[in-house]
Amino acid sequence: MTELVRDSLDHCVKCTICETFCPYSRATPLFPGPKYVGPQAERYRGSGASVDASVDYCSGCGICTQVCPQGVKIAEINSQARARLWEERGIPLRNQLIARPSVLGRLGTPVAPFANRTLRSRPLRLLAERLLGIHRDAPVPQFAGRTFQDWAREHRSPVAEQSVVYFHGCGTNYYEPGVGQMVVEVLEHNGFNVLVPPQDCCGLPLQSNGNFRAARIYVRHLVANLARYARDGLPIVANATSCSLMLKREAREILGVRDEDVRVVSEATYDVCEFLLLLHERGELRTDLQPLALTVPYHAPCQQRGHGIGKPALDLLALIQDLRVIELDADCCGIAGTYGLKKEKYEISMAVGEPLFNALREAGGDLAACDSETCRWQIEHGAAVHAVHPVELLHRAYGLGPNGAAG
Amino acid sequence: MTYDTIVIGAGVAGLTAALRLADEGKRVLVMAKGVGSTHLAPATIDVLGFDPGPVASPAEALPAFTSANPEHPYARLRPGLIAASVEWFKERLPAIGYQGGLEENFLLPTAVGAVKPSALVPETMAAGDLRTGGQYAFVGLGLKDFYPAYLAANLAQAQPDGHAVSARSIEVSLPLAGRPDGSSAGLARMLEEPSVRDALVRELSRKLERDERVGFPAVLGLARAGEVWRELETRLARPVFEVATLPPSVSGIRLYNAMSSALREAGGRIHVGEPVVGAETSGGRVEAVITQPTARASTYRADTFVLATGGLASGGLQLDSYGGVSESVFGLPLADTPPPGGPRFLPDYFAEHPLNRVGVAVDDRFRPIDAGGQAVYENLHASGATVAGAYPWREASGNGLSLATGYAAAAAILEGAS
Numbered sequence: 001m002t003e004l005v006r007d008s009l010d011h012c013v014k015c016t017i018c019e020t021f022c023p024y025s026r027a028t029p030l031f032p033g034p035k036y037v038g039p040q041a042e043r044y045r046g047s048g049a050s051v052d053a054s055v056d057y058c059s060g061c062g063i064c065t066q067v068c069p070q071g072v073k074i075a076e077i078n079s080q081a082r083a084r085l086w087e088e089r090g091i092p093l094r095n096q097l098i099a100r101p102s103v104l105g106r107l108g109t110p111v112a113p114f115a116n117r118t119l120r121s122r123p124l125r126l127l128a129e130r131l132l133g134i135h136r137d138a139p140v141p142q143f144a145g146r147t148f149q150d151w152a153r154e155h156r157s158p159v160a161e162q163s164v165v166y167f168h169g170c171g172t173n174y175y176e177p178g179v180g181q182m183v184v185e186v187l188e189h190n191g192f193n194v195l196v197p198p199q200d201c202c203g204l205p206l207q208s209n210g211n212f213r214a215a216r217i218y219v220r221h222l223v224a225n226l227a228r229y230a231r232d233g234l235p236i237v238a239n240a241t242s243c244s245l246m247l248k249r250e251a252r253e254i255l256g257v258r259d260e261d262v263r264v265v266s267e268a269t270y271d272v273c274e275f276l277l278l279l280h281e282r283g284e285l286r287t288d289l290q291p292l293a294l295t296v297p298y299h300a301p302c303q304q305r306g307h308g309i310g311k312p313a314l315d316l317l318a319l320i321q322d323l324r325v326i327e328l329d330a331d332c333c334g335i336a337g338t339y340g341l342k343k344e345k346y347e348i349s350m351a352v353g354e355p356l357f358n359a360l361r362e363a364g365g366d367l368a369a370c371d372s373e374t375c376r377w378q379i380e381h382g383a384a385v386h387a388v389h390p391v392e393l394l395h396r397a398y399g400l401g402p403n404g405a406a407g
Numbered sequence: 408m409t410y411d412t413i414v415i416g417a418g419v420a421g422l423t424a425a426l427r428l429a430d431e432g433k434r435v436l437v438m439a440k441g442v443g444s445t446h447l448a449p450a451t452i453d454v455l456g457f458d459p460g461p462v463a464s465p466a467e468a469l470p471a472f473t474s475a476n477p478e479h480p481y482a483r484l485r486p487g488l489i490a491a492s493v494e495w496f497k498e499r500l501p502a503i504g505y506q507g508g509l510e511e512n513f514l515l516p517t518a519v520g521a522v523k524p525s526a527l528v529p530e531t532m533a534a535g536d537l538r539t540g541g542q543y544a545f546v547g548l549g550l551k552d553f554y555p556a557y558l559a560a561n562l563a564q565a566q567p568d569g570h571a572v573s574a575r576s577i578e579v580s581l582p583l584a585g586r587p588d589g590s591s592a593g594l595a596r597m598l599e600e601p602s603v604r605d606a607l608v609r610e611l612s613r614k615l616e617r618d619e620r621v622g623f624p625a626v627l628g629l630a631r632a633g634e635v636w637r638e639l640e641t642r643l644a645r646p647v648f649e650v651a652t653l654p655p656s657v658s659g660i661r662l663y664n665a666m667s668s669a670l671r672e673a674g675g676r677i678h679v680g681e682p683v684v685g686a687e688t689s690g691g692r693v694e695a696v697i698t699q700p701t702a703r704a705s706t707y708r709a710d711t712f713v714l715a716t717g718g719l720a721s722g723g724l725q726l727d728s729y730g731g732v733s734e735s736v737f738g739l740p741l742a743d744t745p746p747p748g749g750p751r752f753l754p755d756y757f758a759e760h761p762l763n764r765v766g767v768a769v770d771d772r773f774r775p776i777d778a779g780g781q782a783v784y785e786n787l788h789a790s791g792a793t794v795a796g797a798y799p800w801r802e803a804s805g806n807g808l809s810l811a812t813g814y815a816a817a818a819a820i821l822e823g824a825s
Contacts, residue, residue, distance in 0.1 A: 017446045020592045020655040029587040066680030069441035069721060248701040266702035281408060308700025310436075310678045315408065327671060 002256040005077055011070040012039035018064035018074055023331040024057065027351040031057035034064035037081070038074040045081060050088065055081045057345070059336030059352075060208050061302035079207065079254050086210030094132045098338045099205040099214075105147070105174030112145035135346035139335070139381035141175040141373075148177035152196040157184070160193040165229045167247070167269070169240035170201050171373035179373070182395040183239050183272055189398050190279060190286050195234070197225055202246040203255070208337050212255055219251045220261075227261040230268035239272045239389055241371045242303035242337060249306070271304065273371065273390055277312040280319070289397040291321035296393065297363040299328045299356060299379065301372035302336070313371065313390035320397045326363055330356035333370075335378035350382060357383040369393060410436045412820060413696055413709040415683050415736060416723065418444040419806050420791025421715030422666040423492070423813030424820075426499065429673035431821055436707065437675065438696070440682035443721050444792075444809075445663035449625070449651030452496065452527035452810055454489060454509060455481075456803025465526050465807075466490070466509040478743075478764075478796040480812055481804075483771060489807070492814035493527060502665045504530030504633060514538050514570070516545075516622065518553055518652055520561025524803055529658055531636040535622055535648035537562075540570040544619040545650070546611065547578045550594060552653040553624040577614050579607060594626040595657045598635055608642045615643065625649035625658040632661055683736050693784045696736070711786045711820045714739075714775070715813060718766060718792035726751075732765050734793070739775045739783055742768035742795040757801060766795030772819035773812060788816035 018034040019025060025033035037055040055078050064074040086095075097104070108115040118124050125136045134140075148168050164187055172180040184194045203218030226236055226247075238244035247269045251257045270278070279285040300311045317325045333353045334340050340349030360368055360383040368387045370376050376387035414425045417439035429435045455465040455472060462468045469489065473482040481489065490509050497505040505527045507513055512524035514537040522537060535543075543562070545555035555576035562574045583589055586597060597603050615621065621639075627649055628635030640647040651658055667677055687695040687706065695708040716723030716735060724741070725733050730751050732744055745751050745761035752760045767775040767789050774782040775789050790812035792799070799805040 015447055016590070016655045017442050019590060020446060020660060021442070026588045026593060026596065029585065031587075033588075067442040068680075069439075069443045071440060071682065071722075252702075263702050268703075269701070277408070305680065308678075308681045308698060309705060310408075310676060310681070314676075329668065329671070 002076075002080070002253060004253055005073045005080060008071055008073040009039050009042060009077065012072045013070055014040070015069070017067055017069060021063050021067045021331065023061065023063065023334075023352045024059055024348065028057060028348045030054060030348075034058065034074045034078065038064070038077045039072055042077055042081060045084070050081070050085050053085060055085060057348070058082065059332070059339040061332045061336055062306045063302055063331060066305055073253065076254050083207075083210040083212045091209065091211055092133070094134060094342070095209040096211070097132065098134065098341055099209040099211060100201065101170035101174070101205060102201040105143070105170055108143040109145060109147055109174055112143035116142045129343055133343040134341050135343045138341040138346050139377045140341070141171070141377055144175055144177050146177065148173045148180040149196070149198070151177055151181060152184070155184070157194045158188060160191050162191065163193040163195055163234055164275075165195045165197060165226065165234050165236045167199060167226065167236050167238040167244065168196070169238065169243040171240055176373055179239060179389050179392065182389075182400070183237070183391050185400045186276070186391055186395050186398065187237065189400060190276070190284070195229070197229065199225060202243045204242055204246045204250070205338055207246070207250065207255060208339070216255050216257055219246060219255060219257060223247065223251070223261045223265045226265050230264040234268065235275060236265065236269045237272050237275045238269060239371070239391060240373060241271055241301055241307065242374075244269055244271055245303050245306050271307055271309065271312070271371070273312040273316050274307070274309045276394070277316050280316070286398070287319055289320050289394070290399055291323070292393065292397050293322045294367065295324040295326065295363070295365050296367050296369050297326040297328050297360055297365070298390070299330060299333065299368065299370045299375065301370055301375040302332050304371045313369065317369070317390055317393060320393065323393065323397070325369070328356065328359050328363075330359050332356070333375045333378045333382070335374045337374050340378060349378075353378060353382045360385055408436070408707060410434045410707070410709040412436075412711045412713060413438060413707055414713040414715055415439070415696065416715030416717060416721075416791065417442060417667070417677060417679060418715060418717060418721070418791060418809060419662070419666075420809035420813035421713065422670060423496070423810050424713045424715060424790055424817040425675050426666060426670050426673060427495075427814060427817035428820060429670055429675035435670070435675040436709070437670065437677045438681050438683055438698070438707070439677070439679050440722065442663065442679055443717060445659045447654040447656055448659050448806065449656055450503070450529055450658040450662040451515065451523075451525035451532065451651070452493065452505070452806045453524065453803040454493065454526040454807030454811075456512060456524035457801060459801070461524055462512060464509070464511055476796070480769070480794045480797050480808055483769060483773070484811055484815055485771075488815055488818070489811045492811045495814065496810055497527065499669065500662075500665045502633065503662060506530055506533040516543070516558065516562050516650055518558060518624070518650055520558040520565060520574075522562070522565050526807065529649075529661075531625070531627060531632060531649045532651070532658070533648065534620055534646035535650060537572055538570050539620075540572055542616070542619045543572060543574045543622055544615060545574060545576050545622045547576060548581055548594060548624060548626065549578075549583060549589075550591060550624050550626065550652065551589070558650070577611070579610050579614075582606065590655060591624065591626050591652050591657050592629065592655055592660065595629040595632075598626060599628050599631050604635065604638065608639070611643060615645070618645075620646040620648065622648050622650050624652045625656065626652070629657060629660065630664075686737055688784060691785055693737070693787050711788065711823070713813075713816045713820070714767075714787060714789045714793055715791045716793055719762075721792065723793045724765065726762075732762070734767060737775075737783070737787065739767045740777045741765055763798050764796050766793055766797075768795050772823070773816045774819070788819055790816040
């Protein structure tokens with residue numbers, strides 16, 4: 001265990017507040033709750049093999065850590081316990097596979113039409129469920145065919161006094177390059193030269209699937225690429241809230257990677273809404289926003305809440321006239337990255353998301369906003385509404401036009 | 408971000424101050440390390456329960472109490488403020504349906520069958536008032552830490568003065584098999600399902616006697632508590648009430664949900680999981696508070712600040728291994744600290760422990776003051792268990808203090824602005 005996590009363990013007073021908030025323990029008897037598998041069970045894990053595998057049913061949403069009044073790093077304890085469990089037992093092929101989005105992306109992109117047909121084919125999904133344990137109904141994204149990196153290589157970002165580095169993550173690169181283009185265009189509209197250095201996966205899905213060794217390799221590689229920009233004083237801006245959380249906190253707090261590169265990158269990394277709102281506070285955000293006569297329910301994903309920055313999207317979207325944003329108070333959409341893809345967890349994932357899906361249906365309309373891509377896919381799957389990143393609404397209000405690329 | 412007021416702490420004191428200010432159109436942000444006391448406490452508003460014997464009417468007892476305890480936070484409040492805060496609370500949270508007021512204390516049974524005086528009680532608990540006297544049946548639902556036989560036996564012994572109470576217990580088994588969550592919160596969600604209530608009513612109707620009032624652990628619904636309670640009262644055709652449980656407290660969760668959603672609807676913001684680790688101050692003012700969510704710190708600016716971080720139990724005050732006490736966010740001077748080297752605690756639980764009343768001393772505007780009586784920062788106010796001079800667990804005054812001092816801090820800010 002990392003020191004930070006170990007030190008917080010003894011602060012648990014067993015008040016059970018985390019258990020009242022955990023959206024997973026209320027959805028399945030297979031997960032006994034964050035306190036039970038976390039600060040409580042941790043005392044007995046010691047160095048020997050664990051007999052208790054229930055910690056694998058923790059999704060890592062992190063709500064327990066956020067609500068704990070004593071500062072116990074419950075989700076972090078559970079994440080580390082899960083890694084030790086899988087280290088002992090050996091990680092299943094499926095978990096190795098779905099935890100490598102950049103490998104899947106590289107394989108799927110050149111044959112996108114074929115790969116997408118495969119992912120839509122019922123017989124093949126049944127086969128994938130049988131052979132791999134990926135649930136037949138789980139929401140899987142469609143390959144865009146052309147990567148964001150590919151677009152960025154040809155794109156000339158205008159010369160400007162200030163530059164930012166854009167960390168787009170795998171979801172944007174392989175599945176939603178259109179979102180990446182909008183982020184770039186919104187930043188450029190605000191007078192930034194946007195740099196897009198080559199980048200690979202941050203390692204988060206590997207971390208969630210208990211493969212810390214591989215996750216550390218990925219994140220070290222990524223921060224080594226990004227650290228020189230951070231040392232030059234450039235902000236690193238990201239739209240994928242879970243991947244940026246890896247850079248900001250989790251590499252240090254969960255994976256225990258504590259070198260100087262990680263520290264400077266953590267210091268320089270911003271969620272895109274956080275970044276734009278800070279600009280606005282300094283009076284530097286352009287407010288030539290056209291009114292949008294829309295009502296949009298907004299779900300802040302768990303990993304966004306883990307940033308500890310409030311919900312900057314709310315203040316940002318409030319700048320758009322006629323746009324009515326409804327802040328939803330739901331816990332978790334249930335997907336938790338790769339959790340809801342798994343055959344044995346899909347039903348739990350849908351039960352966890354049900355209150356959010358209901359809230360979205362009640363809000364009416366056919367549009368929702370949410371910062372994280374896997375959560376957007378889950379929302380579209382569970383509630384049948386189109387879900388967009390908040391920046392997409394800004395992009396529209398800036399009148400930056402419809403986007404050509406798939407997204 | 409820049410706010411009119413930043414409130415630190417999301418318990419009853421902090422949420423009261425925030426909601427009062429947001430209702431007046433102020434831009435308010437609540438920042439909290441985590442969710443706090445609401446989830447552990449019953450949600451009754453106990454203003455003054457013991458002085459030192461049971462208090463029948465807080466309104467009548469308070470003048471003598473405050474003149475005998477001039478350093479008590481209640482003694483700092485202007486006349487009428489406690490009553491105003493209680494009336495406001497009743498009206499502002501209609502979902503809880505608070506009953507009562509300062510004139511008379513309810514006498515409610517606790518989960519262990521003790522008798523507790525409370526000024527304001529949720530509508531779902533009101534029929535448990537032991538002053539009514541008569542026959543009380545307590546129903547167990549297989550919930551851990553809620554044993555109705557123990558409750559009933561203790562209550563029969565307690566016999567509050569002049570009120571003839573007879574009590575018995577009934578065990579009802581809910582179909583818990585395969586249910587994921589057997590905690591009080593899990594049972595509360597379960598009781599929102601009509602089929603579960605049907606089974607409960609069927610079994611209970613056979614077991615109840617005429618003229619019995621029926622007490623349940625406080626798990627009668629979470630989001631739709633009022634509805635569940637009303638339906639049971641109608642279908643069982645007799646008074647039905649809830650008894651607050653040990654943590655997690657569903658009635659407390661309802662209170663937190665009601666207050667936080669009212670605050671959101673009034674335009675306020677709540678950041679939970681963001682401990683304030685420091686402050687920027689200059690010229691006798693607090694300019695900003697600081698969080699440290701990553702390697703980079705975040706700064707939040709406001710015109711005024713309310714400190715509502717709680718006492719030793721919540722970490723608002725910290726006790727180090729040498730017995731030294733400090734205030735966690737601003738390092739404020741503390742009052743009522745035990746003398747150096749002397750004992751902090753005495754062997755008897757209800758003794759006047761030297762550490763009991765420690766906290767920040769405040770002026771009439773609820774601003775923390777130094778030993779010379781001067782406000783430490785002109786725009787910082789304190790409320791709740793952070794304030795020195797109270798002894799809430801002996802007085803039975805916890806939520807009453809939080810409500811009244813949170814209300815007073817907001818009032819001072821609103822008056823300062825006008």
